Amino acid sequence: MTATVERTPVLPPLQIGPITVETPVVLAPMAGVTNAAFRRLCRESGAGLYVAEMLTSRALVERSPESFRIIAFEPDEVPRSVQVYGVDPATVGAAVRLLVEEDRADHVDLNFGCPVPKVTRRGGGAVLPWKRDLFRAIVTAAVAAAAPHGVPVTVKMRKGIDDEHLTYVEAGLTAQDAGVAAVSLHGRTAADYYSGTADWDAIATLKQAVTDIPVLGNGDIWSAEDALAMVAHTGCDGVVVGRGCQGRPWLFADLAAAFAGSDERIRPGLGHVAHVVRRHAELMVEHFGDWADEGEGKALREMRKHMAWYFKGYVVGGDLRARLGLVSSLAELDDLLAELDLTQGYPGTPAEGQRGRAGSPKRPHLPYGWLDSRELSDEFRAELQEAEIGISGG
Numbered sequence: 152m153t154a155t156v157e158r159t160p161v162l163p164p165l166q167i168g169p170i171t172v173e174t175p176v177v178l179a180p181m182a183g184v185t186n187a188a189f190r191r192l193c194r195e196s197g198a199g200l201y202v203a204e205m206l207t208s209r210a211l212v213e214r215s216p217e218s219f220r221i222i223a224f225e226p227d228e229v230p231r232s233v234q235v236y237g238v239d240p241a242t243v244g245a246a247v248r249l250l251v252e253e254d255r256a257d258h259v260d261l262n263f264g265c266p267v268p269k270v271t272r273r274g275g276g277a278v279l280p281w282k283r284d285l286f287r288a289i290v291t292a293a294v295a296a297a298a299p300h301g302v303p304v305t306v307k308m309r310k311g312i313d314d315e316h317l318t319y320v321e322a323g324l325t326a327q328d329a330g331v332a333a334v335s336l337h338g339r340t341a342a343d344y345y346s347g348t349a350d351w352d353a354i355a356t357l358k359q360a361v362t363d364i365p366v367l368g369n370g371d372i373w374s375a376e377d378a379l380a381m382v383a384h385t386g387c388d389g390v391v392v393g394r395g396c397q398g399r400p401w402l403f404a405d406l407a408a409a410f411a412g413s414d415e416r417i418r419p420g421l422g423h424v425a426h427v428v429r430r431h432a433e434l435m436v437e438h439f440g441d442w443a444d445e446g447e448g449k450a451l452r453e454m455r456k457h458m459a460w461y462f463k464g465y466v467v468g469g470d471l472r473a474r475l476g477l478v479s480s481l482a483e484l485d486d487l488l489a490e491l492d493l494t495q496g497y498p499g500t501p502a503e504g505q506r507g508r509a510g511s512p513k514r515p516h517l518p519y520g521w522l523d524s525r526e527l528s529d530e531f532r533a534e535l536q537e538a539e540i541g542i543s544g545g
């Protein structure tokens with residue numbers, strides 16, 4: 152007879168407006184990564200909230216085909232979580248209205264975390280909350296558009312421009328006051344880019360300041376243990392996981408187990424990894440099926456970057472790795488996967504730890520005179536419009 156072990160959940164479910172997320176874990180929006188195919192793999196493993204790739208409010212309002220591909224959810228994907236990036240309150244409001252009036256989203260996240268120079272140079276992304284009035288106006292417009300349809304709006308942000316120009320506590324309080332359903336903080340400034348380690352103390356500070364809505368912590372969760380450690384360190388109500396699940400969608404199973412109080416973890420051998428890679432590729436082919444008549448080519452080109460993530464830490468020859476990184480069809484992928492030693496077990500530490508984007512600090516490019524005032528002047532208003540063109544990612 153086996154005894155049933157009663158496990159105590161580490162945290163209660165996460166409540167984002169009307170949405171209850173049983174496991175308080177969010178897949179961080181990642182441009183070029185968290186499309187419907189990748190989200191399906193994550194969803195099959197765990198029980199969190201999975202945010203789609205970011206889209207810009209202007210592209211959505213202009214009904215660009217790419218933004219409609221981003222918000223094309225599979226019928227069983229509930230809730231449908233969309234992230235919008237925008238710099239103009241009216242356009243963000245219009246984009247959110249489109250999403251809710253056409254019943255295309257159940258949750259809208261607003262991106263104030265992008266550190267990319269071409270965006271910050273115009274005053275967008277992670278440096279936007281510096282302009283208090285603009286930040287409040289964008290968030291208020293989004294909430295006003297979403298509220299009649301009961302769709303919660305959340306805010307995702309960084310700590311600020313740099314250590315001398317922090318905005319996160321003020322922005323968190325503004326967001327709470329404006330009716331946002333939760334805020335998440337990536338514990339880095341725009342200047343930090345992806346360097347160093349995320350500042351979990353800042354997440355603790357935000358949690359103490361913002362008391363009426365959930366505060367989610369983000370940055371450097373590479374394992375379920377890291378997620379538990381962040382919760383213990385910060386008191387946050389849930390965690391947002393980005394790079395840690397690149398090439399490891401099964402991390403969501405570990406996270407679900409950990410938050411349920413279990414120490415079960417998935418330690419895949421190479422055969423299992425190969426199986427997931429193949430399935431990911433198939434789902435990508437479905438996802439890009441109608442891509443300019445060459446869906447399979449596009450899908451496999453998109454798979455290339457995932458290869459290094461999937462095989463991190465496993466013994467795979469340099470030549471085979473290189474060919475996996477240039478794969479261009481499902482048939483070729485099958486041939487390459489057949490060359491792997493599928494009996495190889497889980498390598499342990501080499502497969503764990505940091506993966507994906509890293510790099511050194513970068514002094515943020517800002518519009519000239521941006522730091523002189525906390526309010527938006529007309530001179531910046533026009534420049535800001537340019538901060539929404541051709542942006543992708545955070």
Ligand SMILES: Cc1cc2nc3c(=O)[nH]c(=O)nc-3n(C[C@H](O)[C@H](O)[C@H](O)COP(=O)(O)O)c2cc1C
Binds near residue numbers: 183307393
């Ligand atoms: C490839 C990539 C794309 C990203 N795209 C977005 C994005 O579109 N929107 C956003 O808010 N953050 C974006 N981010 C930032 C992540 O959502 C997350 O905040 C960041 O990676 C820190 O979390 P992590 O340490 O768990 O990776 C991106 C990050 C990466 C690595």
